[in-house]
Amino acid sequence: MTDRFVSVVIVGARGRMGQTLLRAVLDSEDMTLAGAVDRTESPGMGDDAAKLCGLPPSGVLLTDELRPPRGSVVVDFSLPGAADANIARCLELGVPLVLGTTGISGETRDLLKRAGKEIPIVSAANFSVGITLLTQLAATAARALGPEFETEIFELHHRHKRDAPSGTALRIGKAIAQATERNFDEVAVRSRDTTQSQTQSQRTAEEIGIVALRGGDSAGEHTIMFLGAGERLELTHRATDRDIFARGALRAARWLVGRPPGLYDMADVLGLGRR
Numbered sequence: 001m002t003d004r005f006v007s008v009v010i011v012g013a014r015g016r017m018g019q020t021l022l023r024a025v026l027d028s029e030d031m032t033l034a035g036a037v038d039r040t041e042s043p044g045m046g047d048d049a050a051k052l053c054g055l056p057p058s059g060v061l062l063t064d065e066l067r068p069p070r071g072s073v074v075v076d077f078s079l080p081g082a083a084d085a086n087i088a089r090c091l092e093l094g095v096p097l098v099l100g101t102t103g104i105s106g107e108t109r110d111l112l113k114r115a116g117k118e119i120p121i122v123s124a125a126n127f128s129v130g131i132t133l134l135t136q137l138a139a140t141a142a143r144a145l146g147p148e149f150e151t152e153i154f155e156l157h158h159r160h161k162r163d164a165p166s167g168t169a170l171r172i173g174k175a176i177a178q179a180t181e182r183n184f185d186e187v188a189v190r191s192r193d194t195t196q197s198q199t200q201s202q203r204t205a206e207e208i209g210i211v212a213l214r215g216g217d218s219a220g221e222h223t224i225m226f227l228g229a230g231e232r233l234e235l236t237h238r239a240t241d242r243d244i245f246a247r248g249a250l251r252a253a254r255w256l257v258g259r260p261p262g263l264y265d266m267a268d269v270l271g272l273g274r275r
């Protein structure tokens with residue numbers, strides 16, 4: 001935590017994450033809102049941004065142009081198509097960036113890497129501090145337990161989630177594979193079907209199984225099971241509130257102030273170092 005005010009510009013301010021971020025910034029004691037941006041066609045352009053989250057006027061108007069003042073941090077949770085222009089604008093103005101938008105292209109990733117040579121950036125597909133730690137714990141556990149323990153990942157999300165398995169489950173699987181020198185794409189088994197012959201359906205030792213459940217309103221649950229002979233280790237994270245992503249992103253924004261250029265992730269923000 002810094003001992004001075006952090007001024008934040010929110011991109012995608014009208015969206016679900018944008019409104020959560022707006023509320024968190026306006027309610028915080030160490031942050032000020034320096035801008036709120038959404039796309040031109042969005043309703044409410046020119047209105048006070050605080051109106052979007054039902055708070056008293058902030059004096060900051062919703063705009064369609066990203067013009068972050070010097071000394072501010074841009075927090076972008078919009079859509080993949082907007083990322084390149086936002087990264088380019090932060091680069092041009094020398095302003096740090098927290099990028100939460102998921103589904104960005106390979107070209108955008110390359111742009112992020114180039115931009116990270118000149119400005120500090122935190123990019124993460126999951127800003128939850130618990131998930132960041134869970135990923136590291138799972139990799140450490142897999143390495144320590146060794147090949148005699150089989151790995152299965154289970155995830156549960158609300159009925160509206162489009163992708164399955166979740167990007168987070170896949171990232172945890174990749175971290176485990178990397179920690180144990182396996183190629184994730186070769187060992188990942190995303191579902192099992194017993195209509196296959198018994199030999200084919202038996203798991204191999206190196207397999208990493210991933211099971212996805214959908215339904216209800218769960219904000220996200222991930223469990224990694226390490227199954228051995230006579231013992232089983234389970235690591236579980238349950239999200240009960242989507243605000244965790246906004247809290248993590250704002251923690252990243254505070255951490256970025258005064259940081260040297262670099263492309264960082266949430267593990268860096270938590271002081272966990274590179275995986």
Ligand code: NAD
Pocket residue numbers: 011012013014015016017018037038039042077078079080081082099100101102103124125126127128245
């Ligand atoms: P949303 O659809 O509710 O909001 C997106 C907002 O971005 C909308 O208001 C839209 O008008 C705006 N937008 C679109 N194009 C824009 C542009 N060119 N300039 C400015 N604003 C623009 O989506 P959401 O649920 O708030 O999620 C936003 C993004 O954040 C998604 O990519 C989502 O996957 C991601 N997300 C990431 C995390 C994380 O921890 N990294 C967590 C939750 C959501």
